[in-house]
Amino acid sequence: MNNDNGMIVEVTRFPSPNPNVELKEITYLSNGLRVKGMLAEPKNEQVSDGFLYLRGGIKNVGKVRPARIAQFAQEGFVVFAPYYRGNQGGEGNEDFAGEDREDAFAAFQLLQSLPQIRNVHIFGFSRGGVMALMTGNQFPQAASLVTWGGVSDMSLTYWERKDLRRMMKRVIGGTPAKYPQRYKSRTPLYELEKMSAPILIIHGVKDHNVSIEHAHRLERRLKELAKPVECWYFAEFTHYFPPVVNRKVVQDLTRWMKNQCK
Numbered sequence: 501m502n503n504d505n506g507m508i509v510e511v512t513r514f515p516s517p518n519p520n521v522e523l524k525e526i527t528y529l530s531n532g533l534r535v536k537g538m539l540a541e542p543k544n545e546q547v548s549d550g551f552l553y554l555r556g557g558i559k560n561v562g563k564v565r566p567a568r569i570a571q572f573a574q575e576g577f578v579v580f581a582p583y584y585r586g587n588q589g590g591e592g593n594e595d596f597a598g599e600d601r602e603d604a605f606a607a608f609q610l611l612q613s614l615p616q617i618r619n620v621h622i623f624g625f626s627r628g629g630v631m632a633l634m635t636g637n638q639f640p641q642a643a644s645l646v647t648w649g650g651v652s653d654m655s656l657t658y659w660e661r662k663d664l665r666r667m668m669k670r671v672i673g674g675t676p677a678k679y680p681q682r683y684k685s686r687t688p689l690y691e692l693e694k695m696s697a698p699i700l701i702i703h704g705v706k707d708h709n710v711s712i713e714h715a716h717r718l719e720r721r722l723k724e725l726a727k728p729v730e731c732w733y734f735a736e737f738t739h740y741f742p743p744v745v746n747r748k749v750v751q752d753l754t755r756w757m758k759n760q761c762k
Contacts, residue, residue, distance in 0.1 A: 506609030518570035530606035537582035540573035550611035551577035556626025575754040619643035633688035640696035644760040652718040654686040698728040704737035
């Protein structure tokens with residue numbers, strides 16, 4: 501891992517949709533690449549917890565949304581959300597939990613380097629779930645980890661999502677049947693022995709983007725390894741929760757995160 505990982509090289513103010521939160525677009529180093537992301541900081545509040553927000557999707561699908569980042573900052577966190585390499589002016593090419601995992605690792609180090617931060621929590625949504633788990637495996641000092649509607653098994657995603665197969669074959673280089681190791685290397689289930697952070701799994705049972713089976717496989721594996729895990733399953737919801745419920749779950753999960761540090 502490069503010693504410069506996580507180093508901030510450029511900061512630009514960004515208009516905030518929330519008057520209580522200041523936003524900045526950050527350029528930082530990830531294995532020599534200049535990668536971009538968004539930093540959100542609560543105004544007029546002493547905050548010592550960092551929150552690494554790992555988005556889903558790829559390229560322009562699932563882009564980091566300023567309002568979403570500000571929503572988590574409003575709960576009392578310094579939030580950093582990497583765009584991943586090759587996006588919004590960043591160098592390199594995003595490759596769906598391949599080398600771009602390094603952008604999440606470097607983002608964790610960026611938060612660690614901020615002088616006011618004592619604890620760093622990890623959050624992953626959708627494809628960000630595998631990024632979050634990889635980062636938790638890499639950094640056992642993470643304070644907590646939440647995966648919401650998160651992918652845990654990349655082969656399962658390939659078989660479930662016919663609409664993603666062409667992209668996955670192009671980016672990963674073939675199918676799970678032909679190249680199982682390429683998919684296994686993007687599946688953090690097989691390295692959870694390294695995990696120390698307590699984990700919260702949030703998932704809608706009717707989710708058709710990332711099936712509930714991803715959550716169940718993750719839960720089973722963590723329990724086999726006697727790792728601390730809590731599950732919030734919502735029988736009536738899909739990949740996207742209604743706004744009122746979404747806000748409540750954000751408040752509940754951020755409270756859960758802070759409780760892990762007590």
